[in-house]
Amino acid sequence: MESAGRFFFDPSACHGNMLFLGNSDPVFRGPSSMINIEETRKRRPFFSSPEDFFEEEYYDEQSPEKKRRLTPEQVHLLEKSFESENKLEPERKTQLAKRLGLQPRQVAVWFQNRRARWKTKQLERDYDLLKSSYDALQSNYDSLVKEKEKLKSEVASLTEKLHVKEATITSSLGQESDPLPAGIANDASALPVSMKVEDRLSSGSNGSSVVDEEGPHLLDSGDSYFPSDNYPGCVAPLDEVIRSEEDDGSDDGRSYFSDVFAAAAEPQQLEGGEPLGWWVWP
């Protein structure tokens, strides 16, 4: 390992660059107090003009124990070299050191520190990437939860309406079972049941006449209004109706539901295979 030995000031090195002596060793360490005010006053900003760094006087005046920053030119060349290859083979290290007027050890150290900085930056980039991905998923999840709540309340509202309607129809059917007064038995327009049935089964101007024709068949059960033969599923609770529509995919709203569920399935898969289950019908 190169670090086994400490580096001392090498006067032959270009611009008097030197390596700081081991700071853990009190024998070699130059106490900070040795840097007097005059030296501090002469200290230059990190990015002074490049020419300044090549003034012999500047380097000659530095105490040997001072840690020296590399010049912008040296850093630039090192950066370029790092860009092309972030690992340093011995030959390249020697060449760079000669070219920069640095100790090979300094070049190696610079690369090592540069790799560490690059790794830190890379971790930050990865973190940002993951975070934005997570935020997007979270937002998607939230909107799906809202959508689910909206649909739930819609279902509840429709179910209630259905129950009210069923109650009305049931009571109407109960009245119809009473003997009709003579004279109006053949008057179809006077039958409230027919009117209600038509109201119910025709959802618009294009009302069906089937119910009128098949009127008597509707009275097969006091529990269910719909003839189970011709309208399978209509007697089932609404949630079952919706489920059956999902199953056979015959509903017009299929694409809507499939979109919703396809979207809902995404976070499920992205949660490490753990089923979320929040979209499951109650």
Place this chain on the structure above:
DNA sequence: TTGTGTTTTATTGCCTCC
């Protein structure tokens, strides 16, 4: 001017590979 935070240079010790 000074205190404080950040960046850069360098060392140390441990680990892996040949």
Place this chain on the structure above:
DNA sequence: GGAGGCAATAAAACACAA
């Protein structure tokens, strides 16, 4: 076992606000 890489750390150099 030596060479080189990496993580942790020290400390100088630097930036900047109060």
